[in-house]
Amino acid sequence: MDNPKITRYAPTPSGFLHLGNIYSFVLTYHTAKKENAKILLRIDDLDKERTKPKFLKDIFETLDFMEIPYDLGPKNVKEFQNSFSQFKRLEKYKETLQLLKDKHVLFACDCSRNKILKMDKRGFYSGFCRNRKLGFDSSEMAWRIMTPDQEEIGLNDYTGTRVSGRMPGILKDFVVRKKDGLPSYQLSSLVDDLYFGVNLIVRGRDLYGSSLAQIFLSQYLEKNSFSASAFLHHPILKDQKGQKLSKSAGSSSIQHLRKSGKKKSDIYTTLANYLGLKGEFKKLDDFSVLVR
Template identity: 25%
Template sequence: MSPPVFRFAPSPNGYLHLGHAYSALLNFDRARETGGRFLLRIEDIDTTRCRPEYETAIYEDLAWLGIAWETPVRRQSEHLDAYRAALDRLSALGVVYPAFESRAEIARLVADGPWPRDPDGAPLYPGDARSLSADERDRLVDTGAPYALRLDMAAACRRAVGLSWNELGEGPDGERGVVPARPEAWGDVIVARKETPTSYHLSVVVDDALQDISEIVRGQDLFHATSVHRLLQALLRLPEPVYRHHGLVRDEGGRKLSKSTSSTGLRELRAAGATPAGIRQLVGLG
């Protein structure tokens, strides 16, 4: 039987904070406890926000915490062909379509009165691009208009019914064990854009499958997104990992930590004299 595989997958769009340390340490500790492998993945598909100095800082901060990882590190920007291939498979199933509304246009469409929202609080896609004819879609694409490729959620859910996942941790409302997946709550999510052949949802399930990740340890802020990930795994016939969602490290006001909050940044804490053991105590792993 193959050893379990764990991963920590930060985006190099800022410096790591205590919340990142908690998740990385949990994954690293689980790998050691189970005799498993620990991988580091750099999720850098957002080229407008990701910067080399942040990636370098990730390596420095994790090494300072005493975390070691296998090499080479997988960097998403170097594997766009893998995501493009997965996108082609979804297209062949007839479950993706291009939507041409800008963010501003979508904001205007939902501005008049209440509108249904996804578990993260964003409005569900309000446009009608799904009803465009193939000729009209091709015409708009040929004009060079920007677009997002969206998952036709209704069509996708008809192809994959009765989905669930095995939750070894705990959801925000105490969910444990076999958790029913409800991807329809997210509406027609974006799976790629004209300039980038992937999105977070698509790349994360492709990467986890290609890297043989068997147990995904991550924060409760991604608990509900697991429904979308299970749907994509089913559509693409990818392996189903188990999930272990953990509580979030929050600031004094109870808010989720941000990379812009320097008081909880690992670099700032290290400069102020914090030790790796002290960081473990701060996040409750002492």
């Protein structure tokens, strides 16, 4: 029997949720509905500097306000902190890092961001520390994984086709453990998706490179079910000027829209306008046309 399908909403509590997040949730919801998949709410809070309680609270309030349901994961801030925070899974990340280290595919790197930029204006890592044999356990040491330059990495597109691509330059020898000792996004995201059994991933096209990086990483793990996951990479919602809706651009945040008197139905209508959809779009179920 096939594993049950599980997908997820994965907002980061480093800004108020905006229309771009709602678009991603709407797509995830309808994809799950079509595929008979369960939805997990996964919140990444490892980045202590950027994670703020008000943003964490906002995730629950906004999902509630927009009436966007999910099946698995925390129902409120308290449940999140008690059982679902990434800090509860530090051991898991550590185990995975150790396993990678034992396979001799990692190397230690003490390069600063400035140094990397000096060596390559685009910020692509040159592989400078690959053969320097720096000690993994020295302080302020990042751990990187050796990535191939030419090899194509394959993934299952949601539509059923097998696609493949090369790791983007910005992810060459990407970091798996940051200088502060915490796992990087690529590592924690992979470990979390495996931990929760996520096998249907809906995310923005801006994370296509991350999908390749995580599939590449997963080949070293014992439980390599991740590479069999299906991926849907959706376009990034842009504003009328063609700018990406960023978290700092407050005007598209749901909090802002609510404060200016907008109701749930108004916000869905605004989203539909952004997407160029014609017709009546006042609630989540009206968007089933997005997933065929």
